[in-house]
Amino acid sequence: MTTPAGDLCLRGGANISALPKISLHDHLDGGLRPSTIVELAAAIDLELPETDAGALGTWFADQSDSGSLVEYLKTFDVTTAVMQTTEGLTRVAREFVQDLAADGVVYGEIRWAPEQHLARGLSLDAAVEAVQDGIEAGIDDARHEGRSIRAGQIVSAMRHTDRSLEIAQLAVRHRNDGVVGFDIAGPEAGFPPSNLRAAFDYLAQNLFPATVHAGEADGIDSIRSALFDGRALRLGHGVRIAEDIEVDREDAENAYVTLGGVAQWVKDRQITLELSPSSNLQTGAIAAWGDELIDHPFDLLYQLGFQVTVNTDNRLMSGTSLSRELSLLSDTFGYDLTDLEVFQLNAAAATFLPLEDREELSDIISAGFAQA
Numbered sequence: 001m002t003t004p005a006g007d008l009c010l011r012g013g014a015n016i017s018a019l020p021k022i023s024l025h026d027h028l029d030g031g032l033r034p035s036t037i038v039e040l041a042a043a044i045d046l047e048l049p050e051t052d053a054g055a056l057g058t059w060f061a062d063q064s065d066s067g068s069l070v071e072y073l074k075t076f077d078v079t080t081a082v083m084q085t086t087e088g089l090t091r092v093a094r095e096f097v098q099d100l101a102a103d104g105v106v107y108g109e110i111r112w113a114p115e116q117h118l119a120r121g122l123s124l125d126a127a128v129e130a131v132q133d134g135i136e137a138g139i140d141d142a143r144h145e146g147r148s149i150r151a152g153q154i155v156s157a158m159r160h161t162d163r164s165l166e167i168a169q170l171a172v173r174h175r176n177d178g179v180v181g182f183d184i185a186g187p188e189a190g191f192p193p194s195n196l197r198a199a200f201d202y203l204a205q206n207l208f209p210a211t212v213h214a215g216e217a218d219g220i221d222s223i224r225s226a227l228f229d230g231r232a233l234r235l236g237h238g239v240r241i242a243e244d245i246e247v248d249r250e251d252a253e254n255a256y257v258t259l260g261g262v263a264q265w266v267k268d269r270q271i272t273l274e275l276s277p278s279s280n281l282q283t284g285a286i287a288a289w290g291d292e293l294i295d296h297p298f299d300l301l302y303q304l305g306f307q308v309t310v311n312t313d314n315r316l317m318s319g320t321s322l323s324r325e326l327s328l329l330s331d332t333f334g335y336d337l338t339d340l341e342v343f344q345l346n347a348a349a350a351t352f353l354p355l356e357d358r359e360e361l362s363d364i365i366s367a368g369f370a371q372a
């Protein structure tokens, strides 16, 4: 299993990999190269489930496809274990940006949880700086290859630990050197944003933007708490917002759709949904609708006018790339270039950058799609 570098083409011939794209939801510890894990593990004498890069890649794919969340989460124990030093974090971040640029991503927000990278003595601030160094080196590498990419960090706090205020303060402290937003990650059910009120109050007082994982492993109440306790400007996945949408299908042509209060709010306020098709299948987030991509409520949400974006979540675990996710959606729902452009413009508008930068990204996207 490798991150696909080959070209993915739309019907009609447009090369998706070459189109300018924006990545909003992509975990640093879910996007390593297997060969890098092997080398970093050797340097710190860490035992791996497989020592050959190819076999290790297959192990990640198998664990992630096993249908067991426990097995899926074990893969992150392996990736975070090699990301406990300045060298490990910087290298992983650098290659992460190189891989995004090679996939045609022009702006990426890279999320990760610094508190999970302190086992070998790094401080929270040193960890953020190590990742920033890697991001900037990756941007330089891309430039030397003739590619233009920008990237920002989203700092995640783990929902089940007790460090969210400290992590919110960390994010705000680094707002002028690379950190663009805040997120909470980890077990969703049982850990609503209302439990992390001090962190979200601090962010609001400091006018610092947040996205919240919600509507992935829990339902509408979790989304409600993300919006109103977390003041989330975007929802990490948010796919289970579809549980608040009733579709009455009269026949093949006619359906009546009724939105509940939370779905209506998310739609009317155009709260961005960071949907991640392959990941949503693998984690069971869309189990209420089925277990194939055609069952994903992505198209329903898009057709109803929700602010949908396409994301990878964890490229290593899902063996995917942003181009591949777009290709899968296109194959499944018949999307053409115009649809793919809408998803990218939605993402440009939803980044945590200042308005002028977002408009610049929109112009880059429109120009790139016009040439396709």
Ligand SMILES: [Zn+2]
Pocket: 025, 027, 213, 236, 313
């Ligand atoms: Zn995620």
